[in-house]
Amino acid sequence: MTTAVSTRPAISAIGLRKSYGDTVVLDGIDLTIAEGTVFALLGPNGAGKTTTVNILSTLIDADAGDIRVAGHDLVREPDSVRAAIGVTGQFSAVDNLLTGEENLILMADLHHLGRGEGRRRTTELLEQFDLTEARTRPAGSYSGGMRRRLDLAMTLVGSPRVIFLDEPTTGLDPRSRRTLWQIIRDLVDDGITILLTTQYLEEADRLADRIALLDHGKLVAEGTPAELKRLVPGGHVVLQFADVDSFETAASVLGDATHDADALTLQLPSDGSVQSLQTLLARLSAESIYRAALSVHTPDLDDVFLALTGSPNHQKETLQ
Missing domain, CATH: 3.30.70 (Alpha-Beta Plaits)
Known part of the structure; x- marks a missing residue:
């Protein structure tokens, strides 16, 4: 977890709403995420986490809400938002038939970096993610941890300031998971903001500066990991x-x-x-x-999760 953080918001959403027919997915949630921090969005399946990420990353439209990402209005400046963000989804965007190097060069071409700049950026990222020796191998031959590192490296080709990580370590062994955690910490130390969704509560506990707990389309609690644990008796x-x-x-x-x-x-x-x-x-x-x-x-985040989710009548608890 980072120790010194900015107070300027990288993401701000006020009154975020989304419905599909009569089904309310997001019921007026508010989020403020400071620059250079890890913010974890937790909740049971169907709570609205993926919908929130899809809206903030411009993949779908909100029904209502005042939203700014990386200083840009989401509705009026969607192209500026897209230029400032990166998205690493739960399912890898890696092309298995291309080599690791070719995957990165392809992303550089999509970002219009130019041949020289694209190759420089590719070399830099291969070194940063310890993939240099495997650069000429087809990505389909990579281990799960290597593929996840390549996927995140591809997200960084465009030098985003805000990154959305959806279930980044699903299926990884403990060693690969810890390697990716260190990469995430290093990115945040460089000033990048991470919005993390995960089902691994230990992951959120170790990485997140602040955590929001989403249930039935509402934020039921928000605070640092330590603050959230104090909400639950039993210590x-x-x-x-x-x-x-x-x-x-x-x-x-x-x-x-x-x-x-x-x-x-x-x-x-x-x-x-x-x-x-x-x-x-x-x-x-x-x-x-x-x-x-x-x-x-002391209670852990599992205790918090079980105590505060599952009931549509919970009131939000915000700790500053």
């Missing part, structure tokens, strides 16, 4: 004691704890903050209880 601390005497002494001091005498453990509700842990440790220290191991358990 606790487990103390594991080395002997019965320490366990019994602590149990008498920490009367609000859940006891497990067989395992010599105590469980206490906690938000996992430094302040709450310091308070707990001070209580133990005051009783000279030192022979204990401590582990902190």
Whole structure:
């Protein structure tokens, strides 16, 4: 996750709406995505994630909404928006019959870069994505991770400032997934804005500066990963004691704890903050209880997802 971010929006959408007949897909959602950040859009299947991305990337029209992407009005300046963005869909755009190098040169031709500039950009991207040695091989012979890297490299040929990544690591093994995560972090460090949709909640947790949770066409929560996790109760601390005497002494001091005498453990509700842990440790220290191991358990994004989606009556919670 990035540590220093811009406050200027790369994407701004106010009152975004889309329906198909009587079916409301997007019900007036608002999004503000800062430049040089990763913004993850999460939600169950059918929540409206793909529709949102398709609208913001000019693939389909919204029914209503004031939308700006990379500083351009989506309705009045669609060509300027298209020139500023890149889209990497869930299904690869790579031509299996062409080599990796030929795929990139084709994209350079489509962007009208010119022969010299196109080859320079191709060489640069092959090096950046560690594909130089495989450049003359047909893309159909690439591994899943290599194909995904080539697909993203093709998206970058036109030097976009905003990139839409739809399920970028689906089907990849853990090593290839982590490689792609590092590539995404490097892109953001260079000032590129990423709008990410993913079903892998760990991926959103690791990459996203902010996350919006979409359900039944509405945004039901928005915030940093840490802020969203605090919306869900269930955080606790487990103390594991080395002997019965320490366990019994602590149990008498920490009367609000859940006891497990067989395992010599105590469980206490906690938000996992430094302040709450310091308070707990001070209580133990005051009783000279030192022979204990401590582990902190906090809700993860899976818990947030399950708690906040599935009901059409959820109210949006925005955390600043």
